Amino acid sequence: MRTKQTAIGAALAALAVLCAMFATTASAAPAWKFEAKALEGTEVILGGALDSSLTVPGLTTKCENFLYKLTIKNEAGTGKGEVTEVPLYNCTTNSSACAVKSIVAEKLPWPSKLTTVSTTPYIIIEGVKVPILYSGEECVLGGVLVTVTGSAGGSIDNAKETATFNSTTLTATGTSLKALGQKIEWNGLFPTEAFQWHREQALSVS
Amino acid sequence: MQKHRTRVVATALLAVALAALGLAAVAQAKLTGNYTKFAQCPYTNTEVRKCVYSVTESGEVVLGNKVVPITKQVTLQGGFGEATEEKEGAEFAKFYAATNGITLSKAPQNVPGGLLGIVPDASSPFLVKALIKFFLENSLTGVNSTLELAKPASEIRVSENNLAGEIGTAMQLPVMVHLENPFLGKNCYVGSTGNPIIWKMSTGETNPPPPNTKITGSSGEIEFLEEGRILLAKNNKLVDNAWAAPTATGCGGILSFLVTPIINAQLGSTTAGHNTAILKGTLNVASALAVNKNNKENP
Numbered sequence A: 001m002r003t004k005q006t007a008i009g010a011a012l013a014a015l016a017v018l019c020a021m022f023a024t025t026a027s028a029a030p031a032w033k034f035e036a037k038a039l040e041g042t043e044v045i046l047g048g049a050l051d052s053s054l055t056v057p058g059l060t061t062k063c064e065n066f067l068y069k070l071t072i073k074n075e076a077g078t079g080k081g082e083v084t085e086v087p088l089y090n091c092t093t094n095s096s097a098c099a100v101k102s103i104v105a106e107k108l109p110w111p112s113k114l115t116t117v118s119t120t121p122y123i124i125i126e127g128v129k130v131p132i133l134y135s136g137e138e139c140v141l142g143g144v145l146v147t148v149t150g151s152a153g154g155s156i157d158n159a160k161e162t163a164t165f166n167s168t169t170l171t172a173t174g175t176s177l178k179a180l181g182q183k184i185e186w187n188g189l190f191p192t193e194a195f196q197w198h199r200e201q202a203l204s205v206s
Numbered sequence B: 001m002q003k004h005r006t007r008v009v010a011t012a013l014l015a016v017a018l019a020a021l022g023l024a025a026v027a028q029a030k031l032t033g034n035y036t037k038f039a040q041c042p043y044t045n046t047e048v049r050k051c052v053y054s055v056t057e058s059g060e061v062v063l064g065n066k067v068v069p070i071t072k073q074v075t076l077q078g079g080f081g082e083a084t085e086e087k088e089g090a091e092f093a094k095f096y097a098a099t100n101g102i103t104l105s106k107a108p109q110n111v112p113g114g115l116l117g118i119v120p121d122a123s124s125p126f127l128v129k130a131l132i133k134f135f136l137e138n139s140l141t142g143v144n145s146t147l148e149l150a151k152p153a154s155e156i157r158v159s160e161n162n163l164a165g166e167i168g169t170a171m172q173l174p175v176m177v178h179l180e181n182p183f184l185g186k187n188c189y190v191g192s193t194g195n196p197i198i199w200k201m202s203t204g205e206t207n208p209p210p211p212n213t214k215i216t217g218s219s220g221e222i223e224f225l226e227e228g229r230i231l232l233a234k235n236n237k238l239v240d241n242a243w244a245a246p247t248a249t250g251c252g253g254i255l256s257f258l259v260t261p262i263i264n265a266q267l268g269s270t271t272a273g274h275n276t277a278i279l280k281g282t283l284n285v286a287s288a289l290a291v292n293k294n295n296k297e298n299p
Helices: A002-025 A166-171 B002-027 B033-038 B113-120 B126-137 B158-164 B253-267 B290-296
Strands: A032-036 A042-048 A051-056 A058-074 A080-086 A088-093 A099-103 A110-117 A120-135 A146-155 A162-166 A177-179 A185-191 A203-206 B050-063 B066-069 B074-087 B090-096 B144-149 B171-178 B197-201 B221-225 B231-239 B276-287
Touching: A032 A058, A051 A177, A051 B221, A058 A099, A058 A146, A080 A099, A080 A120, A088 A099, A088 A120, A088 B126, A120 A166, A146 A185, A146 B158, A166 A185, B002 B090, B033 B050, B033 B276, B033 B290, B090 B158, B113 B253, B197 B276, B221 B276, B276 B290
Parallel strands: none
Antiparallel strands: A032 A203, A042 A058, A051 A058, A051 A185, A058 A080, A058 A088, A080 A110, A099 A120, A110 A120, A120 A146, A146 A162, A146 A177, A162 A185, B050 B066, B050 B074, B050 B276, B074 B090, B144 B171, B171 B197, B221 B231, B231 B276
């Protein structure tokens, strides 16, 4: 009889541990919410980077117009999405010798997903591919196609409704962008504002 | 009259001497700072777009059964033009020789095992055995392997996009290996001007035939200097292990007919898949126009 009680106790304990594990998993996969209610169906986020730059030591490339279109949805309670358009205009470098001849986002759409790292929500964009062609007769990269590839994780600030990408957020999410065979730095601050069914509604991730 | 003519001749000679000095000064490079490495780049040639100064500091060359570590620096310098030749899905640029004629420096690398490593005493004919004994007694046992360009520098090809993108062939080099020891004579080579070894060096992954397996190069840690006018790649790694090498020729002087087959037997198969080249070092690339500008700015 005592053996049976012990077995039931152990089973309940195991169940409790399993429940706790599932709860942890659920919190690690946040969802898109509008006015604190989980998004149903899809929504489109359109916007432009407030500030964005790519840096290989000694050469920084900036784009005045770094626009993006992100389609978001929740799948089984987890926020997902796709970056469908990234038009890049008026790009320059910090070098007097190098100009940006062309820069185009390729292999779109780039899949994205939400995750949580140490209570902070993050968006991870995968499959990034941006070839940059530099020009300038005195530029050592003149005529060379430099392709940025990889994935990038940015932290989401629910209060400011922004996503921030920098070396800290990329490290936190275990993501990296590469060009010229090495990790490069990407800094960017992007507003996260709905432009379809949930205009002017507060967007949050939790 | 005579005095006046003498003075005119003297003035003319002085003018010629000054002009010659002036020309010498123009020809002499006056590069400064980070640009000094490119002193041997033909940057005044308008067809040259980029200057290269690449120093291989370590690595190895595997030729059949023989492994030769690179312990002495090898320098490749010169320039390259616009990428206009298309092959293997990439555009390649023609190379231009270093102005001092030393496009690829000759750095003799020690062959481990020395003479007995490539001409074993036990399996050699009597005459060869006797000669080897003489060389051993006179401490002439060291063998060097020197990499040389097998074709003019203009036969080298460079793909900047492949170099940057870590894919395909970044640099194609026609080379030959000079095996040096008094016993081997002056003409012991693997590869020749007529039948060179073609290295297709990559910063990416190779795809060799067996028994070799894939190896990976690297463009290294890149930094831009002089506001993007110079690229510095430290720990750059160029690899190729899919190349074939012809058999050795001309080894052993008048005993070549005896010695060369022994060396080839020692090297074993040198067909594709049995050889490897790994060149690790520092790569410097600059815009030729920027180098030329630096030269003009510093008279």
